[in-house]
Amino acid sequence: MAQCYARDASDGALEDTIARLRAYREEAGVDWVQFESPHSIDEIKAARAAITGPFSFMKGKLGRYLDLDEHLALGVTIAWYPGFTHHVTWAALWDFMTAFQSGRGQGLGSLCREPAGSALPRARGAGRWRKR
Numbered sequence: 001m002a003q004c005y006a007r008d009a010s011d012g013a014l015e016d017t018i019a020r021l022r023a024y025r026e027e028a029g030v031d032w033v034q035f036e037s038p039h040s041i042d043e044i045k046a047a048r049a050a051i052t053g054p055f056s057f058m059k060g061k062l063g064r065y066l067d068l069d070e071h072l073a074l075g076v077t078i079a080w081y082p083g084f085t086h087h088v089t090w091a092a093l094w095d096f097m098t099a100f101q102s103g104r105g106q107g108l109g110s111l112c113r114e115p116a117g118s119a120l121p122r123a124r125g126a127g128r129w130r131k132r
Helices: 014-026 041-050 068-073 082-102
Strands: 002-004 033-035 055-057
Touching (some): 002 014
């Protein structure tokens, strides 16, 4: 995958960005290109129309994340939400730390035990959850 940041370069124009995306795909032979900072939905439409094969975009200057139906309407089948997933993780961590602090650390042991029926992922080779 090749990511193109040219749109936000000093004097970065959409035409330059599209030219780079095409070169990554056609000359370098990458299998997937990503437009890093579209400034509008119309820019995504223009880039999608110019690029063959797998294509994605980041939120860039859009002001909001586009939903999956909006991606499909633009002809984009890869949704890229890296910042979004970070915010979800930070929110969960904030909730945990607030509860932890208000309980003065009580209940930490229960965090180290696997809940019954849990589908929590474990690190490869980490062995069994410790039971207390």
